[in-house]
Amino acid sequence: MIQEQTHDAELLTRAFELARKSYDEGGCPIGSVLARGPEILGEGHNQRVQNGDPIAHGEMDALRNAGRQASYADTTLYTSLSPCMMCAGTIVQFKIPRVVIGENVNFGGNEDFLRTHGVEVEIANDARCVELMGRFIADRPALWNEDIAE
Numbered sequence: 001m002i003q004e005q006t007h008d009a010e011l012l013t014r015a016f017e018l019a020r021k022s023y024d025e026g027g028c029p030i031g032s033v034l035a036r037g038p039e040i041l042g043e044g045h046n047q048r049v050q051n052g053d054p055i056a057h058g059e060m061d062a063l064r065n066a067g068r069q070a071s072y073a074d075t076t077l078y079t080s081l082s083p084c085m086m087c088a089g090t091i092v093q094f095k096i097p098r099v100v101i102g103e104n105v106n107f108g109g110n111e112d113f114l115r116t117h118g119v120e121v122e123i124a125n126d127a128r129c130v131e132l133m134g135r136f137i138a139d140r141p142a143l144w145n146e147d148i149a150e
């Protein structure tokens with residue numbers, strides 16, 4: 001756990017970079033990384049626009065790209081934005097024990113659901129993540145509302 005935490009800043013930065021890549025592509029700027037200690041198992045970003053895939057949130061894309069895992073017991077999921085209920089449910093379903101969240105200013109509300117199911121939740125309040133997501137919501141409110149089904 002201590003070893004994992006030393007990699008948090010670096011891996012969260014990678015999730016942010018993936019969010020920015022998606023933003024630059026015209027997509028929803030949410031990036032995610034699944035890691036085992038310092039090792040990235042899979043990474044991805046929201047693919048709603050790029051692939052026309054409403055289920056491929058950043059977290060789901062990272063999990064898909066990581067492929068099959070015999071166990072998630074020693075993994076941490078990094079995500080630039082607080083997970084929606086679909087992604088939070090998947091985290092619980094796969095028994096991912098730890099989630100590092102870039103920010104929950106622009107979206108949140110499922111942190112207690114995760115904690116109730118035994119997931120350790122770290123909220124970084126990363127200014128880069130807050131700024132990028134806030135800019136996206138202001139620029140493209142219809143696209144954002146589509147992503148969260150509002």
Ligand SMILES: [Zn+2]
Pocket residue numbers: 057058059083084085086087088
């Ligand atoms: Zn989601």
